[in-house]
Amino acid sequence: MWHHLWVSRIDIEALEDEWEEDEALPPRRSRELSVKAKQRIESLGSARVVTVDRGRITILYEGEVVEATLAGTMRGTKAAVGDRVRVRPPRHESDQPRIVEVLDRETVLTRTPDDDLDEERVVVANADQVVVVLSADHLDTGVRFLDRVLVAASVGGLDSVLCINKVDLAPDDRVVAEVGERYETIGVDVRRTSVVTGEGIEELRHVLAGCWSAFSGHSGVGKSSLFNLLVPEAAREIGELGRFGGRHTTVSSRAMPLPDLDAWVVDTPGVRSFGLGSLAPTQVGAHFPELASLSCGLSDCLHDGEPECRIADAQIHPARLASYRRLLAAVRGAG
Ligand SMILES: Nc1nc2c(ncn2[C@@H]2O[C@H](COP(=O)(O)OP(=O)(O)OP(=O)(O)O)[C@@H](O)[C@H]2O)c(=O)[nH]1
Ligand SMILES: [Mg+2]
Ligand SMILES: [Zn+2]
Structure with a gap:
């Protein structure tokens, strides 16, 4: 059975102790699983992490987005948006599902705070692709950022899409075309969009279909604006125009579904630099x-x-x- 594969990786004893603790019974010392423990493991559900905001985690569990807590046995584990997890179901109405295991990641997009540090931060787990958003009026700094994310995506097993947004503000359309061709040549899917005129939005929706996609880019390039167009109920906060590279408007990542496209999109906070410090x-x-x-x-x-x-x-x-x-x-x- 498939669940034998993961049961072995859970710290069963610690998990059992935790259950017993809740019921004020002396902790079990035997390595043999009790019938009750076996039933409890069978009852574990699977879920996917939708938001992580400091210590708060929400998951998609049984078709609903609900708050969850990390089980005591998981202390020190960091869950990321997109993670697949095993949860112990809530036992009463005011209880939350408890995450007892983070499953191995199929893909992972990580960055380091800068190139001198190798402490990796997970941008998104298990996403199929990253959509790198550049602003058509800041392409020179944008492509340097893009080249870094392309490397990180390739390392982590994700496909890359380039979205040149704000084409309504492009000082020179020929530059936009040249940059687009440069990346198409190396196999990147390129879309040109404007949130203001609606140009390219349908085409962008096409590349998102059937996938989990994470938006990445400098602050102010229009990630949340695109996200709100794609997911009208998202209502993400949008920054003022002209604050490019300044204050970060979005402060935590969030995944949301596009049910008509069988897709999920993840809005992420803008980053100043995409460090590759863990690369040789x-x-x-x-x-x-x-x-x-x-x-x-x-x-x-x-x-x-x-x-x-x-x-x-x-x-x-x-x-x-x-x-x-x-x-x-x-x-x-x-x-
Ligand atoms: N002219 C024009 N303005 C846009 C377009 N897309 C976004 N903007 C404006 O750019 C500003 C920044 O947009 P946001 O969506 O907040 O940018 P963001 O990438 O989410 O920024 P962070 O959350 O800080 O990472 C807002 O004032 C938007 O209205 C576009 O296609 N054309
Ligand atoms: Mg934003
Ligand atoms: Zn050589």
């Missing part, structure tokens, strides 16, 4: 698809001016190459 320099190139597909004849080559490296700079888009070298220097400096 030799790993970076493998996550630049246009570099990974070239072979230079050397093993473990960083393609960074090594005299025998046969990769010519001209084989890669200059902005992507510059980005690669910048990232390489950043993670090397951190090492």
